[in-house]
Amino acid sequence: MGDWIGDLTEKKGVRPLLGMTGIYKHFPGVKALNGVNFRLFPGEVHALMGENGAGKSTLIKVLTGVYSIDRGSVELDGRQVAIHSPRQAQEAGISTVYQEVNLCPNLTVAENIFIGREPRAFGRIRWKEMNRRAERLLRERLQLEIDVSRPLADYSVAVQQLVAIARALNISAKVLILDEPTSSLDRGEVGQLFAVMRKLKEEGLAILFVTHFLDQVYDISDRITILRGGEFVGEYEAASLPRIELVSKMIGKEMEALEERPKTAGSARGPRELLLEASGLARQGAIEPFDLRIGKGEVVSLAGLLGSGRTELARLLFGADRSDQGKLRLGDSPGTIHSPRQAIDEGLAFCPENRKTEGIVDDLSVRENILLAMQATRGWLRMIPRRKQEELADEYIKALNINPPNPEQLVKNLSGGNQQKVLLARWLLTRPKLLILDEPTRGIDIGAKAEIQKLVLKLAGEGMAVLFISSELEEVVRVSDRIVVLRDRKVVKEMIEDDIGQQQVMRAIAGG
Structure with missing residues (x-):
């Protein structure tokens, strides 16, 4: 059972607007939610935090009627409710605004706000009345003045987010769920959204806020609930929870329990020939400008929480995403990589984080999966x-x-674990100079993890450079010559040799 922060009912003089108690949700072979508690008060912003697989999305889907619960209870306004569909959730006053705005870009702003609820007279839509009401709603509730007769697609993602919130307010939402609403916004747009959230909070709206950005959590949140591995860790006042404690509770490691770096990690193999150098490389909305150097035979790890920018950095280096500023130098040839094919030709290989959707091809054999990258470099007219x-x-x-x-x-x-090895085999067959491994040990057993970690060190010993990404601090520290720490899409620290340790990495991740 996790930690509660005391009796907020007495402290605030109000009952929780929403209470979820002992929520269980199991899928075949997976305990997605295992006795989770959550409560939300009117007039507050409550952050729901947790790493990948913590259960945040499942809890939201339970609350919004996408999933039914196996066990537990949900109370809204002091009454026990059973929500079996998104429509029921909406009728109960629970609305969700997702990272990807799920409105209709080809319709006007006003149509998106009132879709399905348009003001009518004698069966016909009163267009002027609808536009007038949309303008008033946006101006008075969200301080947004735009032409509501223009298509939604004409406006930025930030404005589209506010239109989605306006739609939620128009259907009398009591609970507003904002699921990663800032992931595609710049700083100014985030500030605009937060101003709106503060105003809505003052009006008594209860806001459930999901984000991976620590700075934003502490900027806007009143309270924080942490989930880990489908279980309730605790509920805390944001102002009373130090960042380092938040991070340790999310990843399940207390500072005093962290092991130090083994002396056998091999961090002192001497100066290395420079293989790759990035200078001020960046992509707007994905990662801020960073510098990175990787030498032959070196293991450089990227550490940080989910959403910190690790994968985005790796995708820029491999050409899966294009940079919009900065330079990338490979060996003696300056120039930015523009595509994965070019990256492969230059001796780079990339094992992506999601091996199911971006890595293995389910309906092909082990042999066919292993040969895919090599065959692609030869072209399909020169079959192996x-x-x-x-x-x-x-x-x-x-x-x-x-x-x-x-x-x-x-x-x-x-x-x-064996699927992951097939992916590794595919790229090792191309004999890369730099192997990028994004979460190569996620979801595999301990034995397979150990084998992959040993393989990383072996490849580095043979001269291959490895960029290693992992959420597990133990293995990051175990395999790394250098560790680059990211937070909120920025490189915030680089560690080498004696600086490397789990405590040091955790402090850098927490920041503040």
Whole structure:
């Protein structure tokens, strides 16, 4: 059972507007929510925090009727309710604004606010009345003055977010859920959104705020609920919860319990030949300008919470996303990589975070998955002979201990750890100079994790550069020669040799 911060009912003189108690939601093989508690008071901004897989999205889907609960109770306005559909949630006064605005860009602003509830007379829509009411709603509640007769697509993402909030207010929302609303906004737009949130809070609206940005949590939130691994960790006053404690509770490591870096991590292999250098590289809305140097035979790790910008940085280096400023130098040839194909030609390889959707091809065999990248570099008109394919697949199946050792087995029938090894085999076959590994050990067993960590150190020892991304501090510290820490889409610290330790990394992640 997690921590409560005391009896807020007495402290605030009001009852919770929303109370979720002992919420359980299981999927086959997964305990998505395991006895989770959550409560929300009128006139507050309450941040829901947790790393990937913590249960935040599942809790929101339960609250909004997308999922039914297995066990537990939900109370709204002091009455127990059963919400079985998003429509029911909306009728009960619960509205959600998602990261990706789910409105109709081809319709006007006014149409989006009133869709399905247009003012009518004799069966016809009263267009002038609808526009007038939309303008008044935006001006008086959100301090936004725009032409509501223009298509929503004409306006920025920030304005679209405010229009989505206006729609929620128009249907008399009591609870407003903002799910990652700032992920695509710049600082000025975030400030505009926060001004609106503060005004709505003063009007008595209860706001559930989901974000990965620590600075924003402390800028706007009154209270914080933390989930981890589908379980309730605790509820805390934001002003009384130090950042370092928030981070430790999210990742499940208290400062005094953190182990120090093993002495065998091999961080002192001497000066290295420069392989890659990024100078002021950035992409608006994804990551702020950063500098990064990676040498041959070096393991550089990216550490930070989910949403800190680790994956965005890696995708820029690999050309999966284009930078809009800065320079990237590979060896002796200056120039920015513009596509994954160009990156592969330059000797880069990238194992993405989501191996299911961006990595393995389910309906192909282990052999076919391993050969994909090499075949792509040759072109599909120069097919690798079948016998050569079998020889290469067998070689890497043995080298990486892929089990079962059957190259014709469908890759979707392998365990997560063995699927990850198939991805590694695919890229090792291209003999890259730099291997980018984004969460290579997520969701796999301890034995497979240890094997992959040993492989990373072995490859570095043979001269390959590795950019390693992981949410697990232990393995980041274990394999790294250098650690680059990111927070809120910025590189905030770089650590090397004696500076490396789990405590130091956690403090840098927490900041403040």
